[in-house]
Amino acid sequence: MTDVRRWALVTGASSGLGADYARQLAERGWNLVLTARRRDRLDALADEIGRTHRAEVVVVDGDLGDAGFRDRLVQEATAGRKLHMVVNNAGFGWQGDFLDTAWSRWSAMLTLNIVALTDLSWRLGAHMRDHGEAAHLVNVASIGAWQPVPTFAVYAATKSYVRDFSEAIAFELGGRALRVTCVCPGGTATEFMDQAGIKLSKLSALSLQTSPAVVRESLDAVLGGRRLIVTGWLNKLMTFGTRFAPRWLAARLAALSMKPAA
Ligand SMILES: NC(=O)c1ccc[n+]([C@@H]2O[C@H](COP(=O)([O-])OP(=O)(O)OC[C@H]3O[C@@H](n4cnc5c(N)ncnc54)[C@H](OP(=O)(O)O)[C@@H]3O)[C@@H](O)[C@H]2O)c1
Secondary structure: OOOOOEEEEEEOOOOHHHHHHHHHHHHOOEEEEEEOOOHHHHHHHHHHHHHHOOOOEEEOOOOOOOHHHHHHHHHHHHOOOOEEEEEEOOOOOOOOOHHHOOHHHHHHHHHHHHHHHHHHHHHHHHHHHHHOOOEEEEEEOOHHHHOOOOOOHHHHHHHHHHHHHHHHHHHHOOOOOEEEEEEEOOOEEOOHHHHOOOOOOHHHHHOOEEHHHHHHHHHHHHHOOOOEEEOOHHHHHHHHHOOOOOHHHHHHHHHHHOOOOO
16 A cells, blocks of 8 residues: 655654654654654654554754754755655743853854754755645744743744744745745743743743644644644733734833743
8 A cells, every 4th residue: 555644854853842743743644754963862752653653754863053964954854755844843942131141052042943944944945845745834933923022032033033934935935835834832831941941930830831732733723724823822812912012011021921930
């Protein structure tokens, strides 16, 4: 019997949302190319998916901040196969005042959240447009894209870039078989908060969405051809609210929401 499963590439698949994109795409009938730096995590996930679903999984480990690795990833991901979905999910944040944080951290964040995502969108977007079959480019931003966020300034600005960039290229591609979706989660229970040095209050911790719920809602939106999805009703309400607040007020409220827990 011919395998009619299509192939999706998921970046940042070693934890959190990326691992759940991999699980849920396999469940929905996709084969997978998974990438991140932690090989052991990717191998364990590939094993788990192989056992629970009939999916084929290819693992390509490396640092997306490295242009040479991105060359290799594109080459290996497209060697002898067509991709029909690319999920640009890898990203990280850091909470700290701009001038008091080492430049190397901001530079790595700009490279991963913006340069790597744009590079993969360009190369793999062309690959998916050129094969002419229905395909999806999925770029993960954040509700941080809706306003300036003091102490999270660089991260939020990278996500504003992802949102504007994704919506603009979705417009350019309008009517083609390749669709672009920008996914904007709010606080989600993954390794992200710890990696970003964020200490959540008990109340904020309670308001986090689960990673499987965010992924389920976003994949429904992607496969339904939506250009933008804010996950979770509270996040939808908050982002809608920013339309009516002046930018200084939105920034002040965002600063309050980022106040570390006592
Ligand atoms: N969790 C939230 O509250 C939240 C809210 C809004 C948006 N988001 C966005 O959602 C996306 C996924 O985050 P998450 O919550 O799932 O966080 P996470 O659990 O920390 O996962 C981040 C993933 O990115 C990978 N990664 C980090 N640096 C990398 C690099 N240099 N090269 C390759 N892979 C790298 C990590 O793998 P390795 O360490 O193995 O490389 C990991 O698989 C991010 O873009 C984040 O900005 C998260």
